[in-house]
Amino acid sequence: MLKISKSRLGELFDAVAAKQTLYIPTDREPGAAEYKKYESGMELTKELNTVRSAKDFFFPQTENLADFRIDGKNIEVRDIREECGDFVVFGVRACDARSFTILDKVFLCEPVDSFYKNRRDHGTVVTMACSRPAETCFCQTFGIDPTSPEGDAACFDDGESIFFKANTEKGQAFIDSIASLLEEGDTAKLDEVNAKTKEIMAKLPLAKLSTGNFGGDKLNEYFNSDKWAELSEACLGCGTCTFVCPTCQCYDIRDFNTGHGIKRFRCWDSCMYSDFTKMAHGNPRLTQLERFRQRFMHKLVYFPANNNGEFGCVGCGRCLAKCPISMNIVKVMKALEEK
Amino acid sequence: MQRIGVFVCHCGTNIAATVDVKAVAEALGHEPGVVISQDYQYMCSESGQELVKSAIREQKLTGVVICSCSPRMHENTFRKAAASAGLNPYLVEIANIREQCSWIHKDIATATDKAIILGKAAVAKVHLNTPLSSMESPVVKRALVIGGGIAGIQTALDIAEAGFDVDIVEKQPTIGGKMAQIDKTFPTLDCAACILTPKMVEASQNEHITIHSFSEVADVKGFVGNFTVKIKKKARYVDETKCTGCGLCTEKCPMKKVPNEFNMGLDNRSAVYIPFAQAVPKVATIDPNYCMMLRSGKCGVCSKVCSAGAIDYKQQDTFIEQKYGAIVVATGFNPINLDKYDEFAYNQCPDVVTSLELERLMNAAGPNGGTLLRPSDKSHPHTIVFVQCVGSRCDDEKGKPYCSKICCMYTAKHAMLIREKYPDTEVYVFYIDVRTPGKNFDEFYRRAVEQYNVHYIKGMVGKVTPKSDGKIDVQASDLLANEQLHIDADMVVLAAAIEPDKTARPLATMLTTQMDTNDFFTEAHPKLRPVESATAGIFLSGACQGPKDIPETVAQGSAAAAKAIGLLCKNSITCNPCVAHSDELMCNGCSSCEKVCPYGAITYIDKEFRMPDRTTKVRRVASVNPAVCQGCGACTVACPSGAMDLSGFSNSQIMAEVDAICK
Amino acid sequence: MQVNENFEPVIVAFCCNWCSYAGADLSGTNRLNYPTNVKIIRVPCSCRVNPMFILRAFQKGADGVIICGCHPGDCHYTSGNYFTRRRITLLYSMLDFLGIERNRTRLEWVSAAEGAKFAATMEQFTADVKALGPNRRLEDLRCRKQ
């Protein structure tokens, strides 16, 4: 396998950044990493994952869809779409890498979301295998192997070097573009690291969590479960879980009056919000219980029902860490399973 | 879809000279929702209004924007015009392109740009205007007159004449005010008391008039048609209902060394006193600062001699509360304090007196029984110098910037009276200008100069110095002769500036009326609404609004009465519909709004709501009484949830204006 | 600081109907000049001015916001301007805390009789805002004029 010594990672980043925009996860403050546009000298975080997920690159929190220029009574519609530049996202974890597959199912099915597709086409995802999973990790529940992440190209850290493997043509092109910096390397140590990681994986507190009791056919079983009342009782109705979630893909479209026109933009929305999918007649989900239920039913039942059994969760554990009241999908799954 | 009409007024050249009105009309015609945009010479004229009315009818307008003078000027005119054409009057907005644009800017291009922006803001606002309908609020058929001088008396008599009850609140023990202290009046030289006291008696005997003497207004609540006033009746230690005004107590009172304020402190009165013979009510008052019984508990003479048993040493201040439909302010004036005028030796020399003191010195009921004598040695003065504009028309901090208006005339009167009665007395008047506008005023002044040989000298007195021989050296300049003069005077009379009574300022706060920088009450319009304050239901009578002589005061007193009567005649008045309202669905019932409401217009009710989950829930929510709310909007900002909003000045309307101005 | 001579700030003035708006009218009646940059919004009382109006003005392109009301004690509604004073003091202090230039905001008491003060205040405020240059710290880039 091709590899580069970790001490030369900066050189590699510089080389990539010279050709296209490069984003890497870096420390914002102790314990909190975020993706940032690479600038020379920037260091890769030692954190397992970023606070916000990598979905921002393809599905940003806000984005303009159209402009309307208003001059008196005249309204002119402006198509503001433009081809985005090529970019590389480096260091994506296996969970987030899988989230793109889920988002693709939403945005790339007909009608194709051209804004999303544009960025998917131009973005290369370079993943990084995990070696220190956290107690909140449960990606294996969804069949994800963090030691062998998806993405256009995957990287592996054996402590001394970073190894590269292409998963797609785009990934291969990426590796080719940096080939001059890479050298062939021995993966023996890497195999050892991976084996150790797998050992830890088996010992994770959530290792036994399974999707076995969930899926598209469980609608009737869970929809009217009396557990929802208790589970949703403490829910604040904030959007933290949704906004740190790599797979939540709901958005709202709004108009903003700039004074000289209208900017039509979309922004993330959360099914936890009281005004989510609010229509002229009011809100279809009237209480927090129904809104809370929506989020988890969507991930565990509705999404697999519509997507060949694929769940709408990748087990990244962000909601476990960030929910202000520590209510999350794991607790929901466990409670629902209790008969 | 909105159909908005824009009407741009030229105001002759007032607007059109600096604002390209055609361009404004043209630009605003392009605004969304605007279906007609016109300009016209005088929008407020009958034909201008007709233009608006026919456009409302023909174009089926849903909103009207008038670009014209200040809304304070003609908003009502255009609202009425709209109403007569069938459009709700509150769908009219004014863009002020005169006072706030054409009159302050010179460059046509920038002024036009600004006028367009102001017009756009008004268009943006009118898009969000909603039809408002006014509530009716009943009118309490009773008026309050604050101040019992000639202004207040006249106002009260006129209101009573129309058949309405009226109360006079007077802080002194008697009504009469300054006029009661005046000897003769100009330009007719008739006796002030002779014309005033019958009116005082008339007031006291009128069945519709209640006089609260020795009383003050303590608190005012409410609004036009429905004021609630708390009146403090100060303890006078005499039971008004029992006292017959016989005056025995004042004769027998052993404490006789009290400066007599009615005679400007030029003589003394007793501790229990009736200010003057014709006082109304003719009731004794005990001065607690001097009464030995009240101070030390030793005396009680008055109580012993009073056969009516009216003396009550234990009397306390009492408060009465009364509702009124209208309030007339007639708090009058005082001469300014002359402590700061050492150059005139007012505090150093007893023979330097103010004009009001001179009135008392010359009055038959005054300290000298009407013989003019020097206060210092009771000798007859042979040379009297009058100094005009003491503290009036003054640039510095000591005085007042305005002309006190009455001094020229009363000085001519004084000079004439002295020369008439004491032809051996030389009278000099130092003046800056002699101002005599008024019926028979200039003739009067000329008589003083020509017939009575009063020496009028244009020039200011620089220094007044008492001399050891009892004479007073008056150093002055004669501006016309361009020479310095020294006059050996026996008396100097200072025409002190007049200022509003000190009680006016706190009263204005209670009444929520405006005052100018000199503490004169501000009228609603300097020309067109001179006797009304900007606060509905509060009227102005006499010198509290500005310096006035007696005929003007009486005229204004009657005018204020007419305005008050006009209000009291109505059974109800139309309330301002621009009031707060609370969206119950959003209200939290937190009580923040109630705490900032100055009118107590907000109460809370428990209301049952149907909840989203089809259950019902009782919630505490705010409820605004639209008849009590005056529309300040304090509650709208105190409300965190935005449940409280203000009709006519809603959040969305104001933000639309902000947006239009900023874009 | 570099002052752009051509910079014409947008200034929003909220004036209470009873004192300051009348004061503004008076400065017009007396033909007292002040810069065209100032555009007045009439509100019943200074206490009607919600902090969100002020922020909204900055968002939509204002470079300065001034609130004018009756002098304390003279409020047509008795107490409105006292509440204004507290609210606006705290708001301005907060804006200052966030690093927004102090001279972009002002509160001034202008009576109906103070036409000259109104004009002078607007003259000074406009000059102060001009010296600061365009509002960059509290603007919404989407609203910037193209």
Place this chain on the structure above:
Amino acid sequence: MQEAMIKRAKELLADGSVDRVIGWKRGEFAYDITPAVFTSAEELEHDFVFDDFTAANVSKYLVKETAKEGKILAFLKPCDTYSFNQLIKEHRIDREKVYVVGIPGGPKLDIEKIKAKGITGVLSVKNEDYTLKIETLYGEETMPFSEAVLDKCASCKSKKHVAYDELIGEDGDVLESNRFDMVEKLENMTAQERFDFWRGQLSKCIRCNACRNVCPACTCENCVFDNPKSGIDNKAAADSFEENMFHIIRAFHVAGRCTDCGECSRVCPQHIPLHLLNRKFIKDINELYGEYQAGADTTSRAPLTDYTKDDCEPSVVHERGVE
């Protein structure tokens, strides 16, 4: 303490004094504790927890809970009682329907501070004489207790319960805290430095509304930011202005009402020190209008619905500190 609380809750449930109990429920890990309502002795014994991680302020839940039938027992820490009082004052809680048991306050621990030390894979956290023994997937770690204390507890303003029906344990005192230190530090910066500081902080905001939704002062039936009629509603900060706008307006709306419970900063997933905005208002109010502690009582007039005739002018802002 936990045992005493469970015992008392069971007694009060058993004798019918209360119908429900609000407290905290243990989670999957050592630290992921959820506020919860308990209705039976079994639930209490099984799930009720009170430990170093039970920081959540449960006062706000009482708005919802007291709208229901029956009486609820609320375990309130000293800081929670201030929020409780403030909600009583604003008529948001029906006092009759709550039985308040005052319990000792913190300091409570912040798992994020432990993780910031690079301690990951946390399985259990034990406090042994103010040293934390942390068992992880990667072995045992230790760190001083003090370094893992929640910010809100590190600048605790009061150990005194201002509202309770009974106390478990001793009542404490109002403390001299250092809570305004950071505000003061910011005040002493230049405007540009302050601007840069806040831009750096507020640009992290993801508008998840956790701060607002956890805030005991934010109990509006419909928040202005969710209400299209308010004119300032927005769901995401599409421009840095909107990041500022949301936090300024929110701080302003709770000014004079915020008890400084610190929940906003505790729950912020992006670690924005939002409490500094609230504390700035509190500090200003204290300095300009006299000491005022929201929630200290249920009757005093809030500073923003009050005034004195000789209040300072806003120009005081210009006269203080540096620009």
